[in-house]
Amino acid sequence: MSNDRFWRAISIDSISSELFPRVALYLKSGSNYVLYKDPDRMFSAEDHHRLERNSSRFLYVRSGDVDSINEFMENSLAEMLARDDLSSTAKSRILYQTSVNCVIDIFESPEPTSNLVRCRNMVRHILQYVSSDPHAMVSVQKVIDTGFYLFTHTVQVAALTLLVNSELFKLAHDEMIDVGIGCLLHDYGMTFITNEVLEKNDALSDIEYWKVKQHTQKGYEYLKQSGHYGEIVLNIVRYHHERYDGNGYPTGLKGDDIPRSGQVAALCDVYSALIMDRPQRKANSHADAIKIMREEAKSGAFKLELFNNFVEIIHKRNPS
Ligand SMILES: [Fe+2]
Numbered sequence: 001m002s003n004d005r006f007w008r009a010i011s012i013d014s015i016s017s018e019l020f021p022r023v024a025l026y027l028k029s030g031s032n033y034v035l036y037k038d039p040d041r042m043f044s045a046e047d048h049h050r051l052e053r054n055s056s057r058f059l060y061v062r063s064g065d066v067d068s069i070n071e072f073m074e075n076s077l078a079e080m081l082a083r084d085d086l087s088s089t090a091k092s093r094i095l096y097q098t099s100v101n102c103v104i105d106i107f108e109s110p111e112p113t114s115n116l117v118r119c120r121n122m123v124r125h126i127l128q129y130v131s132s133d134p135h136a137m138v139s140v141q142k143v144i145d146t147g148f149y150l151f152t153h154t155v156q157v158a159a160l161t162l163l164v165n166s167e168l169f170k171l172a173h174d175e176m177i178d179v180g181i182g183c184l185l186h187d188y189g190m191t192f193i194t195n196e197v198l199e200k201n202d203a204l205s206d207i208e209y210w211k212v213k214q215h216t217q218k219g220y221e222y223l224k225q226s227g228h229y230g231e232i233v234l235n236i237v238r239y240h241h242e243r244y245d246g247n248g249y250p251t252g253l254k255g256d257d258i259p260r261s262g263q264v265a266a267l268c269d270v271y272s273a274l275i276m277d278r279p280q281r282k283a284n285s286h287a288d289a290i291k292i293m294r295e296e297a298k299s300g301a302f303k304l305e306l307f308n309n310f311v312e313i314i315h316k317r318n319p320s
Helices: 045-053 063-082 088-108 113-132 136-142 146-168 173-184 188-192 206-226 231-239 260-274 286-298 304-317
Strands: 007-011 025-029 032-037 058-062
Touching: 007 025, 007 063, 007 088, 032 058, 058 063, 063 088, 063 113, 088 113, 088 146, 088 173, 113 146, 113 173, 146 173, 146 260, 146 304, 173 231, 173 260, 188 206, 206 231, 231 260, 260 286, 260 304, 286 304
Parallel strands: none
Antiparallel strands: 007 058, 025 032, 025 058
8 A cells, every 4th residue: 555645744753662652653754654663572672773774764655554652652741751862863853753742633624623732732842842951942943743744844933032022921821822822823724725836846836825824814714714723823823924023924023013922923933944955945044044034124024122032042042
């Protein structure tokens, strides 16, 4: 069977030898999936080394096993993040993979309360992790996996935005959770855009670009009518492409008429996009990303004071 719909990629780095459910794991060979480990055998440290030597970064599970993996990983997440014997990088990988699984599910069905509850829990873990471990942000950046740009980017924007909000503003815990949910869902409207446009490597035509820009308003309208999401979540989804000088979209709001949650998410969204590999260009270094954003801030795209605070926070976590 080779239909990708039936398979879910799992980053090998997130598979911990003794903390992973007993499911069959597969390797992808061309368009086929080949059994790597049957459910009865434990995934061992030797497996890690072997796969690393072969430069394999992912194993695949049948989509029918995804629920039990998610349940297992989400239930053991707090325990794993609290362990002293795991490095920041290992914790980031586990948190990243678990978050991505959760985001994929909520993108597929944003209505069921169970998915929202899972995402809330995930945001709590991300928040706790980025605010307690000074190496967290650098580690999260290291595990960025460009094969799943949308979901990876989404988790990174959530981690960054939570960090910036926690350092700059005194938000209530529930508001922070909504900030995290809003960031995990900020590009939800992309699900309304055809793959043909999303996967295009060449420059977009004017009409295609117009369609992509619709993701903010479409995501907002869809999530609003579902009735599950509050104002902070909806503001982030709708306003994360607005610019301080009014040159953003979808509404062209200007200055502090743009809700603060949208302004912070916009900075983190741009920064995250710049430091990741894209089909059209290689990732920028942290320093180059800040340089590009500083030019944009000077010409009015971001509120200068907020931008300077953002840079200070990001510099602290990226000493290089
Ligand atoms: Fe977006």
